[in-house]
Amino acid sequence: MSDAAPAYAGPDRILSGMQPTGGLHLGNYLGALKGWVELQNSGSECFYCVVDMHALTVAHDPSLLPGRVRAAAAAYMAAGVDPDRSAVFAQSAVPAHAELAWIFQCTARLGWLERMTQFKDKAGKDAERASVGLFTYPVLQAADILVYKATHVPVGEDQKQHLELSRDIAARFNRDFCGGEMKFPLPEPVIQTSGARIMSLKDGTAKMSKSDPSDNSRINLDDDADTIARKIKKAKTDPEPLPSELAGLNDRPEAKNLVGIYAALTNATAEQVLAEYGGQGFGAFKPRLAEAAVEFIAPISEEYARLVADPAEIDRKLAKGAERAAEVAAPVIAEARDLVGYWKPGA
Ligand code: TYM
Numbered sequence: 001m002s003d004a005a006p007a008y009a010g011p012d013r014i015l016s017g018m019q020p021t022g023g024l025h026l027g028n029y030l031g032a033l034k035g036w037v038e039l040q041n042s043g044s045e046c047f048y049c050v051v052d053m054h055a056l057t058v059a060h061d062p063s064l065l066p067g068r069v070r071a072a073a074a075a076y077m078a079a080g081v082d083p084d085r086s087a088v089f090a091q092s093a094v095p096a097h098a099e100l101a102w103i104f105q106c107t108a109r110l111g112w113l114e115r116m117t118q119f120k121d122k123a124g125k126d127a128e129r130a131s132v133g134l135f136t137y138p139v140l141q142a143a144d145i146l147v148y149k150a151t152h153v154p155v156g157e158d159q160k161q162h163l164e165l166s167r168d169i170a171a172r173f174n175r176d177f178c179g180g181e182m183k184f185p186l187p188e189p190v191i192q193t194s195g196a197r198i199m200s201l202k203d204g205t206a207k208m209s210k211s212d213p214s215d216n217s218r219i220n221l222d223d224d225a226d227t228i229a230r231k232i233k234k235a236k237t238d239p240e241p242l243p244s245e246l247a248g249l250n251d252r253p254e255a256k257n258l259v260g261i262y263a264a265l266t267n268a269t270a271e272q273v274l275a276e277y278g279g280q281g282f283g284a285f286k287p288r289l290a291e292a293a294v295e296f297i298a299p300i301s302e303e304y305a306r307l308v309a310d311p312a313e314i315d316r317k318l319a320k321g322a323e324r325a326a327e328v329a330a331p332v333i334a335e336a337r338d339l340v341g342y343w344k345p346g347a
């Protein structure tokens with residue numbers, strides 16, 4: 001449906017966001033942040049928010065939330081997001097997100113949301129007890145993107161379905177309220193070729209995630225060199241040596257994951273990694289992987305430590321980012337209000 005629509009005439013814009021779940025991990029970096037920085041450095045207009053409104057969809061401690069927002073913003077910046085070039089801000093600081101989310105809740109269909117696999121995963125067996133916000137979470141995500149008329153969204157593979165929903169919402173709104181005119185773009189995911197799906201170090205079939213109770217399942221962006229080396233040494237593997245061909249990784253999820261991480265860290269393809277390490281055991285490969293991870297993370301964690309030590313400076317950057325974001329969102333929300341027919345004097 002959406003692909004047949006006329007082209008969107010607005011400028012290219014980038015938006016993405018992460019939940020403030022404490023520290024970020026290597027999956028966040030390789031799957032998303034790396035792409036954020038590349039897009040920023042290619043000269044695109046970028047908006048990178050910390051999605052603290054999404055954090056309310058599950059039980060959370062209000063006293064910890066502001067610090068976690070600062071920590072996430074510091075991690076963005078430590079990874080190379082430059083707040084002078086990209087707007088870095090807290091989602092809740094720009095109320096237009098919430099305002100557009102309500103309009104989109106009336107655009108999205110129940111059936112579309114019922115298909116979202118992430119809700120099913122997060123709500124678990126007792127979905128009746130999940131918050132309504134957890135269910136409508138992807139609608140707020142669509143508003144995050146479209147309130148800036150963002151055209152491209154750098155994310156890991158797990159967000160693809162949410163992006164499809166954003167496209168469906170934009171297309172439906174354009175059809176229902178704009179006579180088919182492309183007022184909202186249909187945002188495209190930008191997904192890394194390697195790193196889009198980093199798995200747990202303990203289970204190659206589960207995503208590397210902050211919510212895994214075992215800290216050994218992930219490499220955090222603020223882990224020190226010894227911790228990184230220890231976690232990689234303990235990472236689950238199988239007894240076979242690495243294969244020389246990609247096909248040899250089929251049915252070997254842990255081996256595939258470690259090769260994928262190495263490839264993403266060294267900007268190589270999995271084929272190139274296997275051409276170098278095929279036939280070698282994990283005893284030889286893991287130390288190389290640990291070296292690559294340490295070399296890569298050390299400068300990020302150093303910069304992160306420097307930035308978090310000055311929360312007032314992070315606050316100044318977040319306030320400036322929110323101001324810039326609110327400026328761009330203002331005409332978009334004003335237009336959406338008019339299009340749905342909200343009252344205003346003389347309307
Ligand atoms: P979140 O906070 O779970 O994850 C942030 C980003 O990190 C990516 N990611 C991964 N990539 C590869 N391997 C992994 N193991 C891994 N774990 C996480 C995610 O794909 C994501 O890009 N719903 C979003 C937050 C959000 C958002 C938005 C994103 C809210 N509004 C608007 C883009 C645009 C989420 O929960 O991401």
